[in-house]
Amino acid sequence: MAGTIVDTDIAVVGAGGGGAVLALALAQKGIKTVVLEQASGPPQGLRGEILQPNGQQVLDRLGLLNKLPVESTRPVRTFHFCRVGGERLCTIDYGALPAPYNQAVVTLPNVAHHAILTAVQTEPSVSLWYGASFVSLVKEGAQVTGLTAKRGGEDITIRAKVVVGADGAFSKVRDALAIPAEVHLYPQGYLIAIIDSPMPVTEAKYYVGKKTILGLFPAAGGKVYCFYMIPRGSYDQVKAQGLPALQQAWTAIDPAFAPLFEQLKDWNQTAFMPTGRVRTPTWVADGAVLIGDAAHAMNPHASQGRMQAMVDAMTLADLLPECLAEKNFSAAKLKAYEQARRPQVTMLQRLADEQVLFWNSANPVIGFLRDRVFRTLDRNARLRYRVLSTTAGLRQSPPFSLIDRVMAAGFLPDPCAKNA
Numbered sequence: 357m358a359g360t361i362v363d364t365d366i367a368v369v370g371a372g373g374g375g376a377v378l379a380l381a382l383a384q385k386g387i388k389t390v391v392l393e394q395a396s397g398p399p400q401g402l403r404g405e406i407l408q409p410n411g412q413q414v415l416d417r418l419g420l421l422n423k424l425p426v427e428s429t430r431p432v433r434t435f436h437f438c439r440v441g442g443e444r445l446c447t448i449d450y451g452a453l454p455a456p457y458n459q460a461v462v463t464l465p466n467v468a469h470h471a472i473l474t475a476v477q478t479e480p481s482v483s484l485w486y487g488a489s490f491v492s493l494v495k496e497g498a499q500v501t502g503l504t505a506k507r508g509g510e511d512i513t514i515r516a517k518v519v520v521g522a523d524g525a526f527s528k529v530r531d532a533l534a535i536p537a538e539v540h541l542y543p544q545g546y547l548i549a550i551i552d553s554p555m556p557v558t559e560a561k562y563y564v565g566k567k568t569i570l571g572l573f574p575a576a577g578g579k580v581y582c583f584y585m586i587p588r589g590s591y592d593q594v595k596a597q598g599l600p601a602l603q604q605a606w607t608a609i610d611p612a613f614a615p616l617f618e619q620l621k622d623w624n625q626t627a628f629m630p631t632g633r634v635r636t637p638t639w640v641a642d643g644a645v646l647i648g649d650a651a652h653a654m655n656p657h658a659s660q661g662r663m664q665a666m667v668d669a670m671t672l673a674d675l676l677p678e679c680l681a682e683k684n685f686s687a688a689k690l691k692a693y694e695q696a697r698r699p700q701v702t703m704l705q706r707l708a709d710e711q712v713l714f715w716n717s718a719n720p721v722i723g724f725l726r727d728r729v730f731r732t733l734d735r736n737a738r739l740r741y742r743v744l745s746t747t748a749g750l751r752q753s754p755p756f757s758l759i760d761r762v763m764a765a766g767f768l769p770d771p772c773a774k775n776a
């Protein structure tokens with residue numbers, strides 16, 4: 357071993373959505389943790405942030421939900437799904453969920469993440485190192501006993517009882533563990549923009565049409581997030597066509613928002629986010645665990661990727677004190693975390709992929725079925741609640757049985773349609 361040597365209980369690679377929550381949850385249990393983050397500081401870039409009810413629960417457990425700055429957060433209850441052109445298909449009301457998490461919370465970029473990182477930095481049992489990159493694992497036989505890292509040219513060895521790979525979809529920790537991964541990049545990603553709105557926007561709108569998706573989400577400070585599906589690799593081409601072309605395309609989707617789209621004045625108000633899915637046969641090894649996108653990235657249609665990373669972190673943080681007390685860091689012991697988490701994650705990955713099939717399509721028959729399902733949901737409180745509670749992260753099992761699917765497609769009446 358060369359360079360500086362550090363001893364800790366848990367070493368976390370990545371201070372993203374999952375790693376930061378894990379660090380704080382472990383700190384609150386007094387567990388000695390080192391977190392490596394390759395970036396030079398907290399993220400500053402543009403990204404859309406919707407805290408679903410399960411994510412709000414996590415922040416509440418960490419004592420942070422009520423501390424998020426009110427001027428940066430916006431509760432949103434009503435989400436309208438519409439056809440391109442403006443016709444409303446279905447309205448989802450988060451108010452139907454049990455209080456107090458009966459709303460979505462739209463935050464300005466990185467607000468919740470910064471609150472978590474700030475809280476982490478006040479905790480004496482956690483060291484958060486920016487500009488520190490994972491290099492390799494340290495092993496004794498098959499057991500992972502630490503890692504090596506580079507921090508500003510310095511070689512560091514961290515001896516840890518458990519190494520957590522929270523380093524995203526292209527996880528190097530996963531590679532070092534030789535855990536095979538199926539990494540699928542979807543052909544579509546999202547151009548996102550945050551625009552100052554000249555008109556009051558209080559309810560979210562989500563437009564679906566022939567290979568077209570545009571989401572408009574009200575954010576704090578009179579701003580609106582726009583999510584627009586574009587082919588992967590086409591961001592530069594969209595930019596080359598100029599802002600007026602993009603504004604025209606959006607205005608064709610809903611002319612009522614033309615004044616909003618005119619406020620898109622600079623490409624600096626936009627960013628591109630690719631979308632991917634990761635599947636791995638296991639999330640644990642002797643002395644190591646994967647959480648979040650490293651284990652199970654999913655299509656953003658689920659609106660749950662970051663939420664699931666946060667829930668992973670809380671589940672793992674609840675298990676690790678037991679592992680430390682028993683001095684048992686085997687894959688068999690850590691598997692309890694995976695067993696608790698895999699059913700919901702797998703269900704959400706499948707659901708998001710079904711939505712990709714129906715929502716991203718240019719096929720008119722598929723589009724017809726999609727709209728029919730939305731219209732059924734609008735009339736059917738029972739099925740609507742199933743979908744809402746799934747997106748809210750409050751359901752572990754699939755929202756629809758086979759018979760529900762037939763009813764949702766409008767081919768069978770539902771005698772329980774009014775029971776939410």
Ligand SMILES: Cc1cc2nc3c(=O)[nH]c(=O)nc-3n(C[C@H](O)[C@H](O)[C@H](O)COP(=O)(O)OP(=O)(O)OC[C@H]3O[C@@H](n4cnc5c(N)ncnc54)[C@H](O)[C@@H]3O)c2cc1C
Pocket residue numbers: 369370371372373374375392393394395404405406488489490491522523524525528545546629630631632647648649650653654656659660661662663664665
């Ligand atoms: C268009 C789009 C919209 C989305 N919308 C939502 C949404 O509405 N709701 C939702 O819940 N989720 C959403 N997501 C998904 C969400 O962004 C991810 O699922 C979430 O960020 C995963 O968290 P993570 O901690 O696993 O990974 P990340 O947040 O990617 O964090 C990984 C961290 O590891 C660091 N890292 C990587 N390699 C190394 C290394 N070698 N050494 C040290 N550090 C390293 C990275 O710098 C990064 O900080 C969306 C995603 C996309 C693409």
